[in-house]
Amino acid sequence: MLTTSRTSRGEPAERTPAGRPAGAGETRVWLDVATLRGGLSPRVNGVNTxxxxxxxELAQELPPLVVHRDTLRVVDGTHRLEAARARGDHRVRVVFFDGTDSEAFVAAVRMNSAHGRPLAPADRTAAVERILASEPERSDRWIATVCGVAPRTVAGLRRRSTADGARLNTRIGKDGRRRPVSAAEGRRTAAAILSGSPATSLREVARRADISVGTALDVRRSLAAAKEEKTLAHRTAPAPAVTVRATPPAGEPDETGARKRLEALQRDPSLQYTERGRALLQLVSATLGFLDQAGEVADTAPAHCREALRTVALACADGWRGLGEQLDAR
Known part of the structure; x- marks a missing residue:
């Protein structure tokens, strides 16, 4: 239901119902068209005459314009403003947007994407580039949602725009939370902290490593499991000289060595040209590819799913370890 109040000019100012775009003020007022200006439209080709x-030519009244309160620039409704001028109207109804210039532009992209003439691909690309310049800390997925493009498109434009500049280590996601671009470094830092001082609280570890408390807990559990596995292996180790296990080259991480071995396997004709071989290569490639996303999965997994996911992850790890032992035995 709409209610009315009085503006400073004496005209009734309507209150919009719930559901206005975020950031738009509620009160509709009448403003002189001569006081309004552009500059926030995401349409690179300007006004379509x-x-x-x-x-x-429409008989019905057009929706009110959304105007940036501080600058009186049109956030949404540039074509409606020009239509009012073409009809000889001296005033138009507006609602105010309160926020920064960059927030006003984001609102303009959202509103232009939601109604009216669709934004052209060039408009969306230009919008992505402008938001990357003003808010580089925003995540690819957040910007993609605002501009109506794929996240990989944002990632490509980000790489191009930051090729010669500094890259941010954290991004702000759609939920407003700041997260590291890659959790791998944070997990390594957390592991070093917990290895040196196991009694450090998870909250303190998360703060110092710039990771979530859930990730810090996962690192602590991983360290405990590795320690327990090492102790168990030491207790049940067979007599020496039965099997000699190959060790990775000095200074080379196991994961790097595994990827190099996989590249060699992918060139092996006995695997490359058989159905079972290709299936095996695909499975191994998917597993190694997942390692780059493990930290992000651990950060974003819902709390009620974490224990089940942990059980599944450990079971998968045991399965791969068992396969390695069988191959070693043969």
Missing amino acids: AYVRQLA
């Missing part, structure tokens, strides 16, 4: 004529 044919569309302005169509709007100007």
